[in-house]
Amino acid sequence: MKNILVIGGAGYIGSHTVNLLKKSGYNPIIYDNLSKGYKDVAEILNVKFIKGDLGDRKKLKEVFEKENITAVMHFAAFIEVGESVQEPAKYYENNVVKVTKLLDQMVESGVKNFIFSSTAATFGEPVKDKIDETHQQLPINPYGKSKLMVEKILEDYDTAYGLKSVVLRYFNASGSDKDGIIGESHIPETHLIPLILQAASGKRESIKIFGDDYPTKDGTCIRDFVHVYDLAKAHILGMEKMLKENKSLNYNLGSGEGFSVKEVIEKVKEVTGKDFKVETVEKRAGDPAVLVANSEKAKKELGWEPEYSLEEIINSAWKWENNRRY
Numbered sequence: 257m258k259n260i261l262v263i264g265g266a267g268y269i270g271s272h273t274v275n276l277l278k279k280s281g282y283n284p285i286i287y288d289n290l291s292k293g294y295k296d297v298a299e300i301l302n303v304k305f306i307k308g309d310l311g312d313r314k315k316l317k318e319v320f321e322k323e324n325i326t327a328v329m330h331f332a333a334f335i336e337v338g339e340s341v342q343e344p345a346k347y348y349e350n351n352v353v354k355v356t357k358l359l360d361q362m363v364e365s366g367v368k369n370f371i372f373s374s375t376a377a378t379f380g381e382p383v384k385d386k387i388d389e390t391h392q393q394l395p396i397n398p399y400g401k402s403k404l405m406v407e408k409i410l411e412d413y414d415t416a417y418g419l420k421s422v423v424l425r426y427f428n429a430s431g432s433d434k435d436g437i438i439g440e441s442h443i444p445e446t447h448l449i450p451l452i453l454q455a456a457s458g459k460r461e462s463i464k465i466f467g468d469d470y471p472t473k474d475g476t477c478i479r480d481f482v483h484v485y486d487l488a489k490a491h492i493l494g495m496e497k498m499l500k501e502n503k504s505l506n507y508n509l510g511s512g513e514g515f516s517v518k519e520v521i522e523k524v525k526e527v528t529g530k531d532f533k534v535e536t537v538e539k540r541a542g543d544p545a546v547l548v549a550n551s552e553k554a555k556k557e558l559g560w561e562p563e564y565s566l567e568e569i570i571n572s573a574w575k576w577e578n579n580r581r582y
């Protein structure tokens with residue numbers, strides 16, 4: 257059984273990937289400093305948990321010596337775009353500087369396979385209807401820049417040290433485990449679907465729409481929602497291809513379908529049967545009107561096919577919303 261070190265595995269996307277890795281016959285080991293994630297995930301999923309920081313080379317060295325790690329999946333990062341504008345140093349430290357420490361330790365310890373959580377935010381303002389891997393990468397905030405920097409570092413580490421990587425650029429990760437056992441819980445929450453569900457469950461007074469005069473069909477922003485288990489599946493498919501072919505890869509991961517903010521709100525009302533207050537407020541700086549993925553490359557090369565519809569995404573997230581432990 258292959259041991260996979262999942263850094264940031266106590267967080268949202270990491271924990272769902274740990275679950276799927278286990279179900280797919282791998283032995284995932286969570287490594288997380290718990291700055292954001294939840295330790296009970298390891299108990300619930302019955303996997304080994306190591307408390308440690310991404311930048312702690314000594315600790316990582318010990319783990320690599322002891323655990324015979326085949327590949328590292330790296331989810332750990334700070335992820336709030338707005339905060340990254342206010343506090344860029346925090347983002348460059350955690351999302352770039354500490355990642356170089358991890359990569360250097362991997363090279364020193366002879367662990368040469370890396371799977372990296374990147375983001376649609378590396379592209380900046382879209383110049384095409386659907387964003388494929390050839391789209392220009394001109395990020396407009398420190399969060400997106402920090403992720404693009406790591407993508408570039410990975411290219412150089414492959415050339416110089418033979419470290420192979422799979423870069424996966426997610427669009428809007430959403431949904432939860434269908435049994436509602438693990439789910440999305442960011443503090444503060446900034447993602448659209450959990451925010452709408454909090455309004456539906458009465459935990460939030462209303463849901464705010466940031467601008468309704470975008471050049472889209474109903475004036476609100478259009479986004480591409482991809483279920484967290486579809487993302488998890490892409491990690492396993494990408495890792496397997498990298499291990500088999502010993503080459504670095506990169507893919508954009510989305511459903512390929514865009515939904516406006518108003519459409520998502522209506523879908524939540526339909527799925528939950530709840531009505532709630534919707535307010536339109538000022539636009540936020542740096543929100544592109546439309547962000548939709550072209551994931552044909554992942555479909556063709558990995559045989560990846562997103563399975564979950566928007567309705568299923570909302571259904572699973574609603575189940576979690578009603579059962580959430582935090």
Ligand SMILES: NC(=O)c1ccc[n+]([C@@H]2O[C@H](COP(=O)([O-])OP(=O)(O)OC[C@H]3O[C@@H](n4cnc5c(N)ncnc54)[C@H](O)[C@@H]3O)[C@@H](O)[C@H]2O)c1
Binds near residue numbers: 265269309331350374
């Ligand atoms: N959520 C999305 O929609 C989305 C979209 C695109 C990309 N991403 C990327 O996916 C990854 C996971 O996102 P998420 O939503 O699961 O975030 P999350 O905050 O739920 O999980 C991140 C985990 O990393 C851990 N962590 C952070 N810094 C650490 C450090 N220095 N050392 C050890 N552990 C550390 C946290 O404790 C947390 O458990 C991130 O890299 C993010 O940039 C997320």
